[in-house]
Amino acid sequence: MKDQPDDTKDQPDDASNRDTIGSGGFVSRLRSLDRGRVGLYLALLAMVGFYLTPIETGLVTSLKTNQAVIETAPYAPPGPSGFTLEKWQTAIDQLLRGMGNSMLYAVPATAISAFFGSLAAYGLTVADWSKRYKAPLLALFVAGIFIPYQAVLVPLSQFWGQYVQLGQNLGFVWALGIDNDYAGIIELVTTHVAYGIPICTILFRSYYKTLSTEMIESARLDGASLRRVYRRIVLPLSTPMFAVVLIYQFTQIWNDLLFTLVLVATESSPAAPVVLILAGLGTGMEGTDFPLRMAGAFFTALPTLAVYIAFGEEFAEGVTT
Template identity: 55%
Template sequence: MSRVDDLRGTLAAVDRSRAALYAVLFAMVAFYLAPLESGLATSIKTEAGFRATTPYAPPPLGEFTLAAWQVAFDRLSQGLINSLLMAIPATVLSALLGSLSAYGLTNLDWRGQTGVLVLFVAGVFLPYQSVLVPLRQFWSAVDLPSLIPLGFVGSYEGLITLSLTHAAYGIPICTVLFRSYYATLDEEMIEAARLDGASAATIYRRIVLPLSVPIFAVTLIYQFTQVWNDLLFAIVLVTDPSNQVVTVALNQLQGSFVNQYNLQMAGAFVAALPTLVVYVLFGEQFAKGVAGES
């Protein structure tokens, strides 16, 4: 009988510790979701509603409204479009360049690779403040419309500037992400291709690139959220209001509707929606990108 009791005791202890474990896990879920939940609840209340109720409670009867979302969306829609126009080319460009440089620095052998690589890696950690003033000078000296004589360049100058800037500063992290993946490719496979007569360019095109799909997914998703979320480059480099990206537009919305929290929350969600969608769909890739940054 004592043995059975012992077993019961152990099982109870295990149950208790498991229960405590899940309690902590769910408490942490509450902690991480609280700002979002409170924001979401507030965004669908009327002003009277969010002033009268607790912030996390759902809207009481009669105080439910989607008006804040409607206003926020109208205010931010141009910013959303601009952000997309800016972020997608920037992301694709830095991923491509990162892939190329990672291949040149990983799968081809030459002395001094490490030195070049250190310069790339250090670039990942650069505080952008230390290049802001020169960057502004640089872009004010570059006359994009005359460099690229295409009709649309003039009206999108700010976005093109911002996109190219993000592309350039995205190269280091993209290189690091691709390199971590390329280092795991079978070295003998690359050598086999060389013995088969393929040049470095052919090996990249026919072997390495087709095998890069997973790491392209990681890099594109991670870099897209980084570029989309940026505010600093946007406020420094884009002056034309019609070229405003969504983070800047959201910041202005927040400044002009000081006490209308329902509108602010709705705006925050509208601006975050694309990254949230990407995150929910590709959380795994995002996590890999995040882990790779270190």
């Protein structure tokens, strides 16, 4: 019986394989990368650094003492002697009341405007009625988006202050021990709902136009009413767009200062929202306390960040549809 040929002589051993992979494998992979892709990644990293630098600067500033702000560069972290959390504690103590007041109007105004915007968009897309009426109504919704806040400040102030007068007409509510300054919270909710419905309607309408018309027509043929079609079919399918609208609306309402200044007026008010208190935080005759203002700004932004995190996946799905 003949001996089997020894093939191991032609095969490199494991040690030589490891040497080859270790010495040239990484370099060969680098050479095989597309230069265009490498340039794209470098450009993206540069953009990330460019946009994150202000955030990093504000964050490290909020952790510095006033003396450390003077002695160090804005983007440089504080040394052991310049580090403090006192500014954050002060900011939280002063802004916590305003945070609760902002939640009182931002959450209901966001939810109500999103819901009514969904209903209006459903009527403009799915409901079967004459197009000659739909077009003028749609034009009104589009026009409502472009009305600037500054154009309605005077009539808005007169409407709430001279005609509605919630502070006087809701006396039975204030008799329960609630400060009548909270009438401004009700005014903010109503105002933001009125301003939010047009943009919410347009966003929902663009989404509803992508829904399957065959599915809705089948439900109508089976005897489902418009209300039932909306409740059982359209509304469950609207989750991604609700995420988009809720994030957009909540951010706009939470950060709004103009209507707050008109309807609440002073930061000393028991109903003062957080943006109104933040506007005067860290300012005084002795100058501006930049670490305190930075800590207050980051603390104020936490609810909007939480909303983005909570609805992030649905937001991405809604944007891509």
